Amino acid sequence: MADVLSQSQIDELLRSMNDEKTEPHKEMQNKKAETVEKDYSKYDFYSPRKFTKDKMKILTSIFENYARIITSQVNGIFRVMTDITVIEVQECRYYEFVNSLNENSSVTLTDVFVEEHNKNLVPLMLYISPGMVITLIDHMLGGSSEAVKVEEGYRYSDVETALYKKISSHLVQALKDGFSNYLNAEFKTQRIEENPSMIQDVGLDETVAIIHFNVDLAGLAVERIKICMPGTLLEYMFRLIDNRKHIARGYAYEDNREKIFENIRHSSLPVTGQLGRVGLELSDIYHLKVGDVIDMNKPKDSEVKLFVGKQSWFSGTMGIYKKNVAVRINRRFYGEDEKRSEETKPLEEVQEVSD
Incomplete structure (x- = not known):
């Protein structure tokens, strides 16, 4: 015979079912509230940001390149x-x-030296x-391939300090x-400070950029490298980078012919004078003797062609200037519509003669 539930028992069952439905809903709301609080980053209005996101992206790009270099x-x-x-x-x-x-x-x-700046800039810290x-020192001294674990407040000995300077110099360069x-x-090591609280080059409230590096030592240990760049140093560097960007944009205009010509004005080019060309067989060259005359098929007072590189530019007359052989330029024909005959080609372009 089936049991008959009273009204109070029915009410109790309905109340327990409602509680089971509301508890998971409350748990989901609490989890959402926790995730929102974790993702939210607080902004300190008493110390507003000094550098824009674009500037920080440039800095990130610089040190990502630096990380690849020091890794190798x-x-x-x-x-x-x-x-x-x-x-x-x-x-x-x-x-x-x-x-x-x-x-x-x-x-x-580390001192920073920039060509455009004569005064000493505020040093960065590594x-x-x-x-x-200690792991790198152990490998330098022929130790094992395992990573050495030390305490965070480890104090270096005198020998380790000297080797530490050697290691940091590679990272600075x-x-x-x-x-x-x-x-x-240019970056040069100034000194090694063993107590960072004694560094007085930067004020405690000054804005700085801290770059955090993760160092994975052969999967055996995880270490850290930190670089602190003072705000005054960053401001000057970003100013130079922005100025160079504007200069680079200026070269995109059409009025930069004079700038380009000014850059190549002092380039040295070989100039060759050619009186004429003649082809000889190898047997004739073999039997040449002192005092033999080669007919150039040109009169002695004919013009000489001057080649700049392998291109003929000028023609002139041979003579003497201050006891030196010279050529007086009579005309310039580079750029004019002139047929390039075989005699205008330089000597090194002469075709091979037949046997």
Whole structure:
């Protein structure tokens, strides 16, 4: 016999079914709210952005090229299979860069020299994580192929500091090639600072660009490289890049003939004088002796053709100027409608003679 449910039991069943339907809906809403909060990036209106997205894209392009260069250099020089990539190019305040390092972190200060600028610019800063440095030093000294893991606050010994300067110098020199597509600049190591909080070249609230690199050491370890570029240095570099863009656009106009001619005006070209041409058989040349005369089939006072390269440009008369053999130009016929006969061709274009 079937059980008969009371009205209170029926109400209880309906209430439980409604609760089961509403709980998944609430969970979905909470997940959506969490994803929105994660994707949302906060903007600090007290420190507005100083560089546009286009400028940051240029900087990203420069350091992506730089990452490819130092990857090949590290692989070739230190015999370590690495893959160096750009993680992020971030604009922030300088104190954020200092706070991300330890008191024992070594930072390489690098001077930047640009041809158009005579004064010293604010140096950029290069930081290499200790794990990468010790691994490369281990390979330099003939160690194993394994990656060496060290603590974040590792302090280098005197020998390791000297080798650290050698490693950082390779990374500093590669900066020139990284910037070569946009700017002609020289980068030289100024000094190694073992306490980044003591660097006073940049104010703590100054805007800087921090470039984060990921270094994969043969799949055995992941290390970091950071480059900090002060805002004043970036402003000057971007100004030079923008000026060169405007100059490059100027060459697209039709009135650049004088500029092109000015660039090639001092080019050196060979000039050859040719009195005439004659063809001799090989047997005749073989029997030539001192004092023999070759008939040029031209009178002695005939004009001499002058060739610039392999093209005839002028004709003139032979003579002497300050005890030197000279040619006085009588006329110029390059560019005029003149039939090029065989006698106007230079000597090196003479066809082979028959046997």
